[in-house]
Amino acid sequence: MSFSAITGQERAVTQLRGLLAAGRLPSALLFVGPPGVGKRMAAIELAVAANCQNTGFDGAPCRECVSCRQIEQGTHPDCMLLSLDTQAEFFRKAGEDESALKKQEHIRVEPVRHMCDAALRTAATARHKFFIIDDAETMVPSAANALLKHLEEPPPAMTWILLSAAAESLLSTVRSRCQRVDFRPLARHDLQQILLGKSLTLAEAERLSDIADGSVEKAMRVRALLENMAEADRLSPLFPMQAAKALPKDTKEARADAALALELLIQNASSRWKIETSRAKKQALAGGIKRLFEYRKYIDRNVAPALALETALLELEPLKLSFSTDSRRQG
Numbered sequence: 604m605s606f607s608a609i610t611g612q613e614r615a616v617t618q619l620r621g622l623l624a625a626g627r628l629p630s631a632l633l634f635v636g637p638p639g640v641g642k643r644m645a646a647i648e649l650a651v652a653a654n655c656q657n658t659g660f661d662g663a664p665c666r667e668c669v670s671c672r673q674i675e676q677g678t679h680p681d682c683m684l685l686s687l688d689t690q691a692e693f694f695r696k697a698g699e700d701e702s703a704l705k706k707q708e709h710i711r712v713e714p715v716r717h718m719c720d721a722a723l724r725t726a727a728t729a730r731h732k733f734f735i736i737d738d739a740e741t742m743v744p745s746a747a748n749a750l751l752k753h754l755e756e757p758p759p760a761m762t763w764i765l766l767s768a769a770a771e772s773l774l775s776t777v778r779s780r781c782q783r784v785d786f787r788p789l790a791r792h793d794l795q796q797i798l799l800g801k802s803l804t805l806a807e808a809e810r811l812s813d814i815a816d817g818s819v820e821k822a823m824r825v826r827a828l829l830e831n832m833a834e835a836d837r838l839s840p841l842f843p844m845q846a847a848k849a850l851p852k853d854t855k856e857a858r859a860d861a862a863l864a865l866e867l868l869i870q871n872a873s874s875r876w877k878i879e880t881s882r883a884k885k886q887a888l889a890g891g892i893k894r895l896f897e898y899r900k901y902i903d904r905n906v907a908p909a910l911a912l913e914t915a916l917l918e919l920e921p922l923k924l925s926f927s928t929d930s931r932r933q934g
């Protein structure tokens with residue numbers, strides 16, 4: 604069956620299979636759901652299934668024909684993916700400065716126009732063209748408006764797929780022209796299965812799926828963060844400094860990691876609060892949790908992430924918090 608690679612999104616997959624089987628792919632789809640739950644994979648699967656040159660009797664794509672391979676590799680001339688990453692590549696080729704490209708937080712108008720042009724051209728090989736825009740809510744107004752023109756008069760045999768974790772931030776005129784498909788946070792069991800498929804150990808998969816809010820992306824980010832922090836010695840007086848130093852050099856990444864680190868500390872404190880029997884210690888932990896939420900806010904307000912993390916760890920040193928996500932080994 605098509606979409607066999609998508610785990611834990613039965614409703615969305617049923618909806619997409621239905622559209623595909625009925626031969627009624629709309630000119631615009633909007634996949635809504637948190638990051639890291641399979642939206643991008645499902646969009647690529649849809650393009651693969653609609654264009655395979657060798658579809659099996661059960662509707663499953665062969666994954667071997669030129670079309671299947673090109674779409675999966677992102678090299679198909681009629682099926683394009685635009686995201687903050689591919690956009691950086693687009694502008695790098697145009698000679699823009701690499702360090703500025705890393706910091707991009709918005710999809711700009713030029714790559715959207717590039718897709719719109721391709722949408723108007725006759726397909727090179729595809730039966731049905733696909734143009735996928737990830738993080739669609741980050742489009743600058745001129746990009747959204749360029750897209751809107753296309754959605755108003757869509758050429759035949761093509762589908763735009765917008766992916767968004769914050770669909771309410773999309774231009775309402777764009778949103779209203781898309782058929783919506785909802786993706787949900789992955790169930791713990793489904794997330795574990797996906798993580799096991801990425802060669803994580805069972806213990807690691809269990810631990811990460813406890814704290815990743817049903818998101819593969821978040822689970823992998825926590826994993827990378829814990830790896831970075833592994834060098835920092837929790838028992839050393841230098842721990843706050845070491846942890847801050849272990850943050851990535853890039854400010855945007857450091858900010859995301861520091862926020863995640865504080866989140867892990869909050870979870871660590873919360874799980875200990877639940878099993879703590881001493882009233883005084885319970886109170887101290889509750890106070891610590893409150894302070895950690897405040898530090899979390901400082902990071903959103905552009906306080907230097909390393910400074911915020913180091914200060915939080917120094918201030919809360921008496922609580923002996925750790926980044927460990929395994930509540931059974933704490934306390």
Ligand SMILES: [Zn+2]
Pocket residue numbers: 654655656657658664665666667668669670671672
């Ligand atoms: Zn194929």
